Amino acid sequence: MVNFLIFGPPGSGKGTQSVKLAEKFNLLHLSTGDMLRAEIAAGTELGKKMSTIMSKGELVPDSVVIEMIANKIDGSKGIAGFLFDGFPRTVAQTVALEEMLNTRGMKIDCMLALDVEHDELVKRLIGRAEVSGRADDMDPAVIENRIDVYNEKTAPIMNYCEERGVYQPVNGMGSIDDIFGRLVEVMNKIV
Numbered sequence: 001m002v003n004f005l006i007f008g009p010p011g012s013g014k015g016t017q018s019v020k021l022a023e024k025f026n027l028l029h030l031s032t033g034d035m036l037r038a039e040i041a042a043g044t045e046l047g048k049k050m051s052t053i054m055s056k057g058e059l060v061p062d063s064v065v066i067e068m069i070a071n072k073i074d075g076s077k078g079i080a081g082f083l084f085d086g087f088p089r090t091v092a093q094t095v096a097l098e099e100m101l102n103t104r105g106m107k108i109d110c111m112l113a114l115d116v117e118h119d120e121l122v123k124r125l126i127g128r129a130e131v132s133g134r135a136d137d138m139d140p141a142v143i144e145n146r147i148d149v150y151n152e153k154t155a156p157i158m159n160y161c162e163e164r165g166v167y168q169p170v171n172g173m174g175s176i177d178d179i180f181g182r183l184v185e186v187m188n189k190i191v
């Protein structure tokens with residue numbers, strides 16, 4: 001099993017690229033954002049609680065997403081590995097993920113870190129708001145808060161991964177196909 005993290009600020013293209021990469025490399029795409037939105041859409045108790053946090057652009061509690069991911073890791077068969085999208089988002093989540101993988105004889109093999117300019121992030125998210133109707137994309141103040149939360153709580157994971165020798169920065173500016181090509185080039189050296 002080869003396990004990848006796709007990493008980057010909100011709007012960097014994690015979700016967009018993950019769908020294409022998971023298909024190309026036969027990876028199981030695990031997006032905590034998608035899982036949380038599914039809880040909200042299904043109207044579960046958890047979804048109701050998380051919806052308020054997400055609509056403000058804050059992170060949901062570590063324990064919630066760690067449990068979601070742990071439930072998905074076991075019981076997945078016939079895949080070449082996992083592609084974690086939007087998880088981990090804090091150093092505590094990273095430590096928990098490493099532990100989950102290590103106890104199952106696996107590790108984080110590579111962090112693909114998308115690098116995108118601030119104004120481009122905002123432009124993409126505002127563009128998505130028109131089609132997605134997502135509360136966290138509609139308000140420019142919430143978008144800025146998401147970027148601030150990323151810089152404060154999520155970006156430190158890059159140092160953590162660099163220390164472990166698995167950090168791979170990838171230019172996330174340009175067309176979806178160009179960025180996909182860059183990611184594939186990096187991943188081909190690892191699989």
Ligand code: B4P
Nearest residue numbers: 010011012013014015016032033058059060086124128176
């Ligand atoms: P996510 O679902 O992870 O949302 P995201 O960061 O906004 O999405 P992503 O980065 O994947 O979007 P993409 O660029 O692909 O999280 C949402 C919320 O859930 C968080 O704020 C948090 O509250 C909560 N959450 C999730 N995981 C959590 C965790 N682990 N811990 C705590 N809380 C958690 O797409 C953006 C737009 O850009 C799209 O419209 C796309 O079409 C467009 N786009 C992409 N690439 C482009 C390109 N190259 N050119 C032009 N447009 C492009």
